Amino acid sequence: MSDLPEPTTPDFGIEIDQNPYLPAGGREMHAIVTVRATGPRVRAPADAAEVVIVDTSGSMSYSGKIAAARKAAAAALGELRDGVRFAVVAGANEPRMIYPPDERLTRMDAGSRKAALAAVKKLEAAGGTAIGSWLRLAGRLLAEQQGAIRHAILLTDGKNQHESAAQLDQALKECEGNFTCDAFGVGTDWEVAELRKISSALLGTFLDVSHPDDLQAHFREMAGRAMDKTVGDVALRVWTPQNATIRFLKQMEPVVEDLTDRRAVSGPQTGDYPIGAWGDEDRDYHLCVEVQPGDVGRQMRAAWVRLVVPEPDGGERLVGPANVLAEWTDDEAKSTRISRRVAHHTGQSELAEAVQSGLEARRRGDEETATARLGRAVVLARQVGNRQISELLEQVVDIVDEESGTVRLKRDVDKAAEMSLDTRSVRTVRTGGRRPPSTGS
Structure with missing residues (x-):
């Protein structure tokens, strides 16, 4: 027993x-x-399944990314508790199994952990990027784990160049509801919109990692969070x-x-x-x-x-x-009173839209719209207390008057800073600490 x-x-x-x-x-x-x-937090190994997907396309061979990816995958494996079903997948033009070598999940124990760690040390970079095919493989691996908490971690450093947007959309449609997926983009050659689409469809999050050396900590944290989930x-x-x-x-x-x-x-x-x-x-x-x-x-x-x-x-x-x-x-006093938390979240939603539309206008060369939208973002970030977005905005615009949102676009903007602002625009700040709920189980 x-x-x-x-x-x-x-x-x-x-x-x-x-x-x-x-x-x-x-x-x-x-x-x-x-x-x-x-x-x-009840540990129930039989009720969890994890797939780690590592981009091994040719571009990962530059800037130490493949070496950092090996360490990151090993860090994620180190967080998986014994009994969890898992697999490691390498992504290129076509995905391939790294561990186990055949298309299936295996249970984590001392032997499989050692073998998986040895396998990820041999990851090499070659080929292209077809993210939809990677997700399809993860979906096949996780499909039989109904009732389990099914999760994937995905790393990429590039655009989805070796399949069409329609192919990626179809893959997401097939995977939606089957598992959740958190994604990381390393470097500055991947597309924020693509990872946003993936994480949105699969009820996950995504994050920019500008320096490969930071991947290990991020993978360890994300795998640990997945292990803390107790119901899916x-x-x-x-x-x-x-x-x-x-x-x-x-x-x-x-x-x-x-x-x-x-x-x-x-x-x-x-x-x-x-x-x-x-x-x-x-x-x-x-x-x-x-x-x-x-x-x-x-x-x-x-x-x-x-x-x-x-x-x-x-x-x-x-x-x-x-x-x-x-x-x-x-009674006008009653009807015009706005819930503080409704106002706060309305501002955060508008902030995300203002940042994204402003950056998109900047990329199109529409400086008038970009200035107006990013200026509005400066005002909203201040109102909702989102300091991280305020600091990132300062790397994209020169703020003339923070209260009115009067800004000038910077001419030379670090690409990593722009991508970080775009990525983190949807990350919100709380209005306060936890409060006891009024309706419980």
Whole structure:
């Protein structure tokens, strides 16, 4: 009999932050939905599966990148606990198995760890870049691990040159919902938009790593986070009354991610939105619902939110509901009050858009638009307290007046700094510490 503890899921809770008052004729109700998971971190090796994907294209042979990638892959393997199913994949024009040598996952133990570490030491750089084919292989490896927490770490240093954008899109469509993927771009020859697309589709994050020597620490941290997850495939279930419409649902922390189009109908007037794997953590979501206007004094439930949490026995547990309320009033003081957290996250969402659109305009040579959008980003970064973005903006623009957003574009901008600003534009800052949820399991 195994001495390992039985796998359990965390305790979940939901909190709603909003101003429920709408003016006469008002239609849009905004609310911040905070989801919190707490509880003991139960190690359940049979319920986790990990694929480490390392770019081994020819460009990785420059600037010490392949040597750094070997160390990074070894660091990730060092974080995987015994019993986890895993594989290491090398990516080029076509992916190939590094360990195990045949197309399958194997269990981590002392013997497989030693063999895998020996295999990654032999990684060599040659060939091109076809990221969609790498993800397809990861998808095949992880497909049979239903019920497990399925995760991949992907490293690349270049553009997806050896397959079409349509091929990558098709690969992402096939992999979506099968596993989550966190990605790293090393150097300055990869495309931010491509890694953003990949991490978005696969409910992960992505990060720029300008110096290869930093890869090892990043891989170790990311693999460690994956090992801390205790439940996968959690969903937000949202109900709205008849004649109401969900304008959007966005994840706001730790990164901005629009989930609106991921809705899967789950019942009358309800839809489920995937929110991935969870450990001991909390995240914020911005929900906007459009309702039919009511008479002054009328109260209604504009929406309710539940969590759908998979259980180790194959069933599911529902947490909630937590209610989003609406009440029409002719008291201007009530109807114009804005929830501090709604305002904060609205600013962070606008900040991400301003940075990305400003940098895109700069790349097109549209200096007027770039100046206006990046100036707006300077104002927003200050308002929401995002110091990292403020510091990165200072490397792209000269700030004449921070309060008004008056800036001048710098003529010579370090490419790594521009890519870092673009990459980190969706990374948000919290409004404050954790608070106890109002609705729990």
